[in-house]
Amino acid sequence: MISVAIMGHGTVGSGVAEILLTHKHKLFTALGEELYIKYILDLREFPESPVADRFTKNFNDIINDLDVSIVVEVMGGTNPAYDYVKRSLQAGKSVVTSNKELVAKHGAELLAIAKETNANFLYEASVGGGIPILRPLSQCLVANEVDEIAGILNGTTNFIFGKMINDNMNFDDALKLAQDLGYAERNPEADIEGHDACRKICILASLAFGKHVYPDSVYTEGITKITLDDVKHANNLGYVIKLIGDVKKTENGKLDICVCPMLISKDCILSDINDVFNGIMVKGDCTGDVVFYGKGAGKLPTASAVVADIVDCGKHLKTRKRMFWTDGDGSNIVSYKDSITSVYLRVEGNGDKAVEAFKDSQVVDANGETIILTKEYHFGEIEEKLAALKADGVNVLSAIRVGNI
Amino acid sequence: MISVAIMGHGTVGSGVAEILLTHKHKLFTALGEELYIKYILDLREFPESPVADRFTKNFNDIINDLDVSIVVEVMGGTNPAYDYVKRSLQAGKSVVTSNKELVAKHGAELLAIAKETNANFLYEASVGGGIPILRPLSQCLVANEVDEIAGILNGTTNFIFGKMINDNMNFDDALKLAQDLGYAERNPEADIEGHDACRKICILASLAFGKHVYPDSVYTEGITKITLDDVKHANNLGYVIKLIGDVKKTENGKLDICVCPMLISKDCILSDINDVFNGIMVKGDCTGDVVFYGKGAGKLPTASAVVADIVDCGKHLKTRKRMFWTDGDGSNIVSYKDSITSVYLRVEGNGDKAVEAFKDSQVVDANGETIILTKEYHFGEIEEKLAALKADGVNVLSAIRVGNI
Numbered sequence: 001m002i003s004v005a006i007m008g009h010g011t012v013g014s015g016v017a018e019i020l021l022t023h024k025h026k027l028f029t030a031l032g033e034e035l036y037i038k039y040i041l042d043l044r045e046f047p048e049s050p051v052a053d054r055f056t057k058n059f060n061d062i063i064n065d066l067d068v069s070i071v072v073e074v075m076g077g078t079n080p081a082y083d084y085v086k087r088s089l090q091a092g093k094s095v096v097t098s099n100k101e102l103v104a105k106h107g108a109e110l111l112a113i114a115k116e117t118n119a120n121f122l123y124e125a126s127v128g129g130g131i132p133i134l135r136p137l138s139q140c141l142v143a144n145e146v147d148e149i150a151g152i153l154n155g156t157t158n159f160i161f162g163k164m165i166n167d168n169m170n171f172d173d174a175l176k177l178a179q180d181l182g183y184a185e186r187n188p189e190a191d192i193e194g195h196d197a198c199r200k201i202c203i204l205a206s207l208a209f210g211k212h213v214y215p216d217s218v219y220t221e222g223i224t225k226i227t228l229d230d231v232k233h234a235n236n237l238g239y240v241i242k243l244i245g246d247v248k249k250t251e252n253g254k255l256d257i258c259v260c261p262m263l264i265s266k267d268c269i270l271s272d273i274n275d276v277f278n279g280i281m282v283k284g285d286c287t288g289d290v291v292f293y294g295k296g297a298g299k300l301p302t303a304s305a306v307v308a309d310i311v312d313c314g315k316h317l318k319t320r321k322r323m324f325w326t327d328g329d330g331s332n333i334v335s336y337k338d339s340i341t342s343v344y345l346r347v348e349g350n351g352d353k354a355v356e357a358f359k360d361s362q363v364v365d366a367n368g369e370t371i372i373l374t375k376e377y378h379f380g381e382i383e384e385k386l387a388a389l390k391a392d393g394v395n396v397l398s399a400i401r402v403g404n405i
Numbered sequence: 406m407i408s409v410a411i412m413g414h415g416t417v418g419s420g421v422a423e424i425l426l427t428h429k430h431k432l433f434t435a436l437g438e439e440l441y442i443k444y445i446l447d448l449r450e451f452p453e454s455p456v457a458d459r460f461t462k463n464f465n466d467i468i469n470d471l472d473v474s475i476v477v478e479v480m481g482g483t484n485p486a487y488d489y490v491k492r493s494l495q496a497g498k499s500v501v502t503s504n505k506e507l508v509a510k511h512g513a514e515l516l517a518i519a520k521e522t523n524a525n526f527l528y529e530a531s532v533g534g535g536i537p538i539l540r541p542l543s544q545c546l547v548a549n550e551v552d553e554i555a556g557i558l559n560g561t562t563n564f565i566f567g568k569m570i571n572d573n574m575n576f577d578d579a580l581k582l583a584q585d586l587g588y589a590e591r592n593p594e595a596d597i598e599g600h601d602a603c604r605k606i607c608i609l610a611s612l613a614f615g616k617h618v619y620p621d622s623v624y625t626e627g628i629t630k631i632t633l634d635d636v637k638h639a640n641n642l643g644y645v646i647k648l649i650g651d652v653k654k655t656e657n658g659k660l661d662i663c664v665c666p667m668l669i670s671k672d673c674i675l676s677d678i679n680d681v682f683n684g685i686m687v688k689g690d691c692t693g694d695v696v697f698y699g700k701g702a703g704k705l706p707t708a709s710a711v712v713a714d715i716v717d718c719g720k721h722l723k724t725r726k727r728m729f730w731t732d733g734d735g736s737n738i739v740s741y742k743d744s745i746t747s748v749y750l751r752v753e754g755n756g757d758k759a760v761e762a763f764k765d766s767q768v769v770d771a772n773g774e775t776i777i778l779t780k781e782y783h784f785g786e787i788e789e790k791l792a793a794l795k796a797d798g799v800n801v802l803s804a805i806r807v808g809n810i
Contacts, residue, residue, distance in 0.1 A: 019548050019691060030547045030727060124545065130692035132537075132545030140529065140537030142435045143424050143712035269698060272677040286424060286709035287535035290699035293674060294692060304691035307548035322435060 001034045002314045005062040007084060008075035009042040009055075012098050012125070015303025016072060017051060020310075027307070031314045038068055041075075059084055063091055070313045072306060073097040082106055089113040089121060094317070096309040098125035098302055104199035108212035108327040120321050122309035127153070127200045128278050130301025131294035134207055135312075137282060138323050144284030146208040148248035150405045153200040155276035155296045156184045156191040157223050157243040162274050164231045165240060171226060183276055193222035194243060194259040201245030204280070205257055209249070211328035213257060219336035221260035230346060230398050233371050237344075237364070239263035240271045244403055248283075256334045262403035263344050270405060281405065337380030342402045345372040348395035357385045373402060406439045407719045410467040412489060413480035414447040414460075417503050417530070420708025421477060422456060425715075432712070436719045443473055446480075464489055468496055475718045477711060478502040487511055494518040494526060499722070501714040503530035503707055509604035513617035513732040525726050527714035532558070532605045535706025536699035538685050539612060540717075543728050549689030551613040553653035555810045558605040560681035560701045561589045561596040562628050562648040567679050569636045570645060576631060588681055598627035599648060599664040606650030609685070610662055614654070616733035618662060624741035626665035635751060635803050638776050642749075642769070644668035645676045649808055661739045667808035668749050675810060686810065742785030747807045750777040753800035762790045778807060 004020070006013055020027070020035055028034055039062050040046075040055050049055070059080070062068055071088040073095060075081045081102050088095050090113055097103065103110075103123045114121035124134045128151075137146075152158050156178055163174035175192065178184035190196045198220045205213040223243050234241050242264050247257040264271045269291055273279035278296030283289055295301040312321065342361075347354045351370025355363050362373040374382070386396055409425070411418055425432070425440055433439055444467050445451075445460050454460070464485070467473055476493040478500060480486045486507050493500050495518055502508065508515075508528045519526035529539045533556075542551075557563050561583055568579035580597065583589035595601045603625045610618040628648050639646050647669050652662040669676045674696055678684035683701030688694055700706040717726065747766075752759045756775025760768050767778040779787070791801055 015691075023548055023550070023691075026550065027548065032727075130689075131695055132541035135545055136537035136541050139717065140540055140710065140713045142716050143428055143432065143709040145428070145431065269677060269682075272674060277674075284535075284709065286420075286428075286705040288700050288703075288706060290536055290697075292695075292697060294695035298693075300691040301693060304548040304689065305545065308545050311547050312544065322437075 001036050002069055003036050003038040003067045004070045004072060004310060005039040005041065005068045006037060006072045006074065007041040007062070008073065009040050009044065009046060010074070010076070011299045012302045012306065013040070013074040015299040016074060016306050019300070019303050019307045021050060023307070027311060031311050033314060035310060035314060038065065063087055069093055069317055070310055071095050072310060073099055073102070074306065075099070076101070078102050078105060085110060086113060089117060089119050092117040092119050094120040094313040096122050096306055096313060098306050100126040100196070100199040100203060104202040104215050107203065107206060108325060111324050115320065115324070118320060120313050120316055122312060122321065122323060123203070124309050125302050125305035127203050128280055128292065128294070129296040129298060130304050131278060131280065131292050131296060133280050133292045134323065136292065137204070138207060141282060141284050141287060141290070144286045146282060146284055148246070148283040149201070149204050149208055149280065150244055150246040150270065150403070151201070151204070151280035152242050152270060152273050152278050153197040153245045153280065153296065154191055154243055155278055156188070158273065158278070159183050159276045160223065161231070161241055161243070164228055165235065168228065170228050171224065192224055194220045197243055197245045198259045201247055201257060201259055205247040205255060206325045206328070207323065209255060210325050211332055212325055213255065213328055213333065214330065217330040217333050219258040219260070219339070223261050225398070226261055226400070227398065230400060233346065233366060234263050234344065237371070237373065238266050240266060241400065242270060246403070246405070250334055254332050254334045256339050258336060258339060260401055262401045264403045264405065268405055337378060337383070339379045340376050341379055341404070342374045342376045343382055344398070344400045344402055345374065345396055346398040347372065348397060353392055353394045354389055354396065357389055369397070406441050407474055408441050408443040408472045409475045409477060409715060410444040410446065410473045411442060411477045411479065412446040412467070413478065414445050414449065414451060415479070415481070416704045417707045417711065418445070418479040420704040421479060421711050424705070424708050424712045426455060432716060436716050438719060440715060440719060443470065468492055473498060474722055475499050475501065475715055477715060478504055478507070479711065480504070481506070483507050483510060490515060491518060494522060494524050497522040497524050499525040499718040501527050501711055501718060503711050505531040505601070505604040505608060509607040509620050512608065512611060513730060516729050520725065520729070523725060525718050525721055527717060527726065527728060528608070529714050530707045530710035532608050533683050533685055533697065533699070534701040534703060535709050536683060536685070536697050536701065538697045539728065541697065542609070542687060543612060546687060546689050546692060546695070549691045551654070551687060551689055553651070553688040554606070554609050554613055554685065555649055555651040555675065555808070556606070556609070556685035557647055557675060557678050557683050558602040558650045558685065558701065559596055559648055560683055561593070563678065563683070564588050564681045565628065566636070566646055566648070569633055570640065573633065575633050576629065597629055599625045602648055602650045603664045606652055606662060606664055610652040610660060611730045611733070612728065614660060615730050616737055617730055618660065618733060618738065619735065622735040622738045624663040624665070624744070628666050630803070631666055631805070632803065635805060638751065638771060639668050639749065642776070642778065643671050645671060646805065647675060651808070651810070655739055659737050659739045661744050663741060663744060665806055667806045669808045669810065673810055742783060742788070744784045745781050746784055746809070747779045747781045748787055749803070749805045749807055750779065750801055751803040752777065753802060758797055758799050759794055759801065762794055774802070
């Protein structure tokens, strides 16, 4: 019997407890041992829970119990999650987490502690919810050099784009609908400003390339400026707009990484990922394009990924899984100004000056506005040209990257 | 240092050797030990190979060498692959294979031998080529009861449908193009008659549900009867035609399994999987729909899955991976006549009698022909109705299942 402590009894935490109870037999068969919920840490009371007797409000009950070999952190945020996870690992307990903020901010440090104490620190649920992605990336694709990872990593923003594309809804109405349906938080900033997707691409990049990439070193742009007009023009040009987290290895070995709305060609499978679904494309030098698709959030999908990690910890209580990276100082990240991309521009009027500034680009007349799909430039150069146009009185209504995925 | 023997130096085998040599450093980092190619078994000579000195024509060199702990079978077919794999496992060596025919026919027996001798028998590359699917299915989705697996499991037939759908090409021309491009064999039977997809759905079903499903217990229908007319009518009705391998758990716990062309709704992500790509959808009770997408065949994609298994064997030389199933006698398989489905029918003339026979179905007039999308029936009942219509002089030109995925 392996004793497990679950820290947090919110959406994901209650899902983890539910799966451990309802899928007991299947998990026993897979692991060869019983997984026993010994503690659930939460400040609230849950008298109706079938494991109401296991609740505690005191982390010391968990850390001081030698019997607990696996600690599950599903509290969210970094305080007190960071402290509790760190102390659990230092005590030689294995930790499973779904907390992307924690892993993106402190992954390298926590993995190093786990290595020192010969414990496991697993975090499959932190990216893509129920979609298997991190374990396949580190195990199944081990015989590949990863060239690029590009993904729709946030279901809420993908839902909003879907409503704009298919139902002609503007951004504000689509966001309100997402909130009404419970997909978006009352404070939707983490989703719509791209912070959530940024944490996830940081975790993917860290694991795939071996050095920690911190969120503050990633160029991150949200979707709040995207208009219904842009969505329609993109459609006419054979594209859809998606919020993409992207990291690719450049020729000098550095990482070009960003999170921003992009025009994605309708020929790319990522353009077909709709509603609240996530899709993550991994380009390996041997496999070519591999895509993982599914629900990137939600109680049971996320909890099922957590439970798979618990089982994996249970199988490897005395050995360590190599889902590992070391610390990074940002020196392996390309400045966003040096990133090479083409952009979609929507310009007021006939756009003569903009067309001249972005020579040799594709130009489309559109009802008193001009659409320009530029050739490739360094992003810094694009910024300079846009600033000069603005100074010259040209009204550039939108500038959105064109994904080259 | 771990010594590996590779049996077969064809497309996949030469890819395995290539990756082991070119990705040496990455593999060493992942495994913590060097993987050394000690033998390559092939009757042909390869004097230009960088490992020309390791070739042998004699299996005894491998089986008698205690140093060889991992044997890779990439010969294809079952003779002599079955004998060599069996003897390798009996000798306590771990075996990695990409051979779907071998696994679909003899998986249960070989897994049982591996269990007895505490060896590993891994076969990730046998389904989906370079797409990670079997390991995610058994590890990442362990906290799910699998309800259904449905997939486009054969790239050649998917390429042919793509040409029919997008380029208006008829079946014979599309097949010839596939052959010219090297996607289809000169003898294309295994692909176009569905045998290849059948072996793969058998392996998926065996692993997901725990009992061996043999190919001869699976209703299998090829794509040779599909006409350009059917492809067009399907398109007008909001469907595309795909060759689907499908297994689902019925209410009484038995498996409803088949391989056949199906009309797939354009709303289903599987309808977006084009060209030679494969896509496998796993429906879990917790995750919902998860899809794995990528190249299902080809030298380096398949070889990279083989090498990932070699690394996994290397990590688990003294323990066993639970990628396991026991033998099955077919008693857990629903008779294909009891399978419940709706069908698309194309009937000559106004189709009155067919419309009467399949009451309450959707009927579309189509240029002197009648298209009927029936409601759901047991497949045996559909067969009976079609036989009665034929006896009554009604010319039913096509009958294709409508997928309910």
